[in-house]
Amino acid sequence: MSGTLLHCPAPAKLNLFLHVTGRRADGYHLLQSAFQLIDRCDNLDFVSRDDGVIRRTNQIAGVPEDSDLIVRAARLLQSHTGSQYGADLTLHKILPMGGGLGGGSSDAATTLMALNHLWQCGLSRQELMELGLRLGADVPFFLFGRNAFAEGVGEILQEIETPDCWYVVIEPGVQIPTPAIFSSKDLTRDTKPVKMSVFPSAATNNWKNDLQTVAVTLFPQVDEVINWLKNFGDARMTGSGSCVFCAFFDENSANEVLKQVPDRWASWKAQAMKQHPMYHLVQT
Numbered sequence: 168m169s170g171t172l173l174h175c176p177a178p179a180k181l182n183l184f185l186h187v188t189g190r191r192a193d194g195y196h197l198l199q200s201a202f203q204l205i206d207r208c209d210n211l212d213f214v215s216r217d218d219g220v221i222r223r224t225n226q227i228a229g230v231p232e233d234s235d236l237i238v239r240a241a242r243l244l245q246s247h248t249g250s251q252y253g254a255d256l257t258l259h260k261i262l263p264m265g266g267g268l269g270g271g272s273s274d275a276a277t278t279l280m281a282l283n284h285l286w287q288c289g290l291s292r293q294e295l296m297e298l299g300l301r302l303g304a305d306v307p308f309f310l311f312g313r314n315a316f317a318e319g320v321g322e323i324l325q326e327i328e329t330p331d332c333w334y335v336v337i338e339p340g341v342q343i344p345t346p347a348i349f350s351s352k353d354l355t356r357d358t359k360p361v362k363m364s365v366f367p368s369a370a371t372n373n374w375k376n377d378l379q380t381v382a383v384t385l386f387p388q389v390d391e392v393i394n395w396l397k398n399f400g401d402a403r404m405t406g407s408g409s410c411v412f413c414a415f416f417d418e419n420s421a422n423e424v425l426k427q428v429p430d431r432w433a434s435w436k437a438q439a440m441k442q443h444p445m446y447h448l449v450q451t
């Protein structure tokens with residue numbers, strides 16, 4: 168057991184649409200969204216330890232270990248299962264923070280999956296999703312591991328078929344703190360709920376992200392990117408921003424757009440994925 172190494176990609180997500188349908192008494196928002204996995208990933212290495220110690224091998228500057236989501240995920244699994252094992256955690260960060268791509272949540276979910284496997288805890292996918300929800304509203308989706316129609320605060324998930332396509336994703340150069348968007352007095356919280364059966368036309372039918380109206384007011388840089396990318400199709404923000412995406416049904420069209428993105432913005436092409444690459448790690 169000690170020293171066993173596991174290398175795991177932690178994919179990003181896009182919210183193909185996002186409707187805020189209400190607010191719970193605890194301040195969390197009820198929403199509906201279509202979560203799409205894409206093949207742009209952080210990378211994590213896990214080395215198991217016999218001594219119960221959990222530590223990051225490469226600390227993020229300015230992030231104390233207690234608020235580091237992958238350390239918190241590992242400690243949560245350890246205390247929940249009573250496992251005597253520990254782990255060295257190494258995160259190779261690719262996904263931008265404050266980008267609405269779910270990078271932090273995906274890292275946490277991948278940590279739960281990987282250590283559940285390495286430590287032989289035997290938790291089911293459902294149990295891991297319940298544990299993950301304690302770390303963040305998007306974490307259960309990454310443990311669910313398939314494209315999903317989400318309700319509740321994001322934890323009620325049903326698998327959906329989504330378009331097999333490429334996305335051009337542009338980073339406007341700002342990090343958006345999620346609470347700043349959700350707590351805005353200008354956020355509409357009463358979008359009429361829709362039925363899941365209307366999907367996948369949702370992805371292409373000009374549906375919207377309710378968080379975008381607030382984000383573009385607070386962060387005009389996001390608006391600038393949306394307006395630019397709209398020249399090529401239906402451009403929309405993911406999550407609470409800041410990243411903006413547009414779908415293309417053939418790879419060449421995505422490549423052509425990518426070539427034209429102004430240098431001041433980081434951009435890339437991502438392909439829709441059907442499953443989390445580590446989906447198989449959870450057996451039940």
Ligand code: C5P
Pocket residue numbers: 194195196197198302303304305319320321345346349350
């Ligand atoms: O759950 P997570 O830590 O990702 O959420 C960050 C913040 O976003 C929460 O503290 C809350 O302010 C807001 N949020 C919300 N409703 C959701 C998800 C997030 O209000 N469904």
